[in-house]
Amino acid sequence: MRHAIALTLLSLCAFSSRSFAEDAPAAVAASASGDSFTAGLGLAYVPEYAGSDKSRVLPLPVLERTFSNGVFLSTQGGIGYQTKLGDFSLSAALGYDGGRKDHKENYFSGSDALKGMGDIDGSAQAVLSAGYQLGKVGLSVSTKQNLGHREYGSTYTLGVTAPLYTDATDQIGVGASAVYGDNKHMQTYFGVTAAQSAASGYRAYSAKGGFENVAAGVHWNHVLDSNWSVRSAVGLTRLIGDAADSPLTKRKTTPMLMTALIYRF
Template identity: 65%
Template structure:
């Protein structure tokens, strides 16, 4: 299941500062973390998320969110969520590039992905992805753009995400922020995740459907970051995503508007 909001919620677990001030610098769903880390760091985290079984699913599930990330002074990072990559800042613009693995979807409910509503559709194989991102601060408003390009399975296509974030409340130990994002998928991505071929129609019973490139979804998220002490941080988020255009019209889509909830703890050494 390759959903922008899934990635967004997972990223909330990823970053806890070495001090209270650092920990309050929390990325929202619309502002991916692209700024260099403040020196070498090692972070561990775990949490739970309540998410749809796939984009457009009627049913949701609770999944575990384990997390491990190592960052280095030179901007390199290794992460179970972000993959292996590099981040830097040029002229006030934060840039990042990484290789990760993802994009898979089962045609039946399994431990970590899939749904029985997709039986007969066949599995979508995961593969290596290139993830590129940039973000910029305009006063208190954060603006961002990121793209995920499938390398291992080119049929999975590419997505492009526009985002914005705004802090709502900040104190010594708490920060509440608002994030909004919109996701555009190319022809390959749209057909793979929302289209139904003639062969898939025979196997699944869904009517044939050709999905074209376009904006697939828009979402809004409220994030809460609570500093417990110099090492421990609690990250939580609640939001909603709305499918649009061919993604909303797909016969696979049983629910156009879906809620999401995540909470987790992060420990920074």
């Protein structure tokens, strides 16, 4: 979870960039073979955990290798396979969630606001996604299923992106998403058991399955030349339902920003 927040914005940037490809000559030339390697480094301003009232700036590495047969390796999407059938796209991947620490290990990890809540261990995840291109609008649905810790539950995400402005060097668009968490997921990240209440001081709280958050953002891809580009995004995430009412939630609406310098080989 601690890395997933930052990668949400990066994924929106990447998804929007792909959806603009038909209008951007440089992108068409780079992706014509279906085989590419992208590397980059960026910064992301994100909350310490979902619901935290404190944020920090984290380094954001970007690595993505795609093959013409549909196989991909990516810091944002894991290791998997993707295919396109007309206006439909499908993908399946093995990803990883970094979990959550109940104390501040260092500047990059954990939060002292969670003392006594116990750690949420990192876990391998199956990530399944489907998309549909409706004219200029990209629609998507995806799910993350925990494999290493089934007790952590699963999430389901609905997303939409649309272009605002596109030319040979700049692609600007908007994106929005809504995340649904099942009972196990919501209790893991937003619930407080009796034992956790005694250890942390937070009141006991049972979080039921439902929509966890909605998010919206603006993303901008600026092409510097045939190899270099800059991806940036700014957005807001709003916790809703039982996630918003959790005693762990100190701020319901959180701003997020990211920017990354990208090189395409």
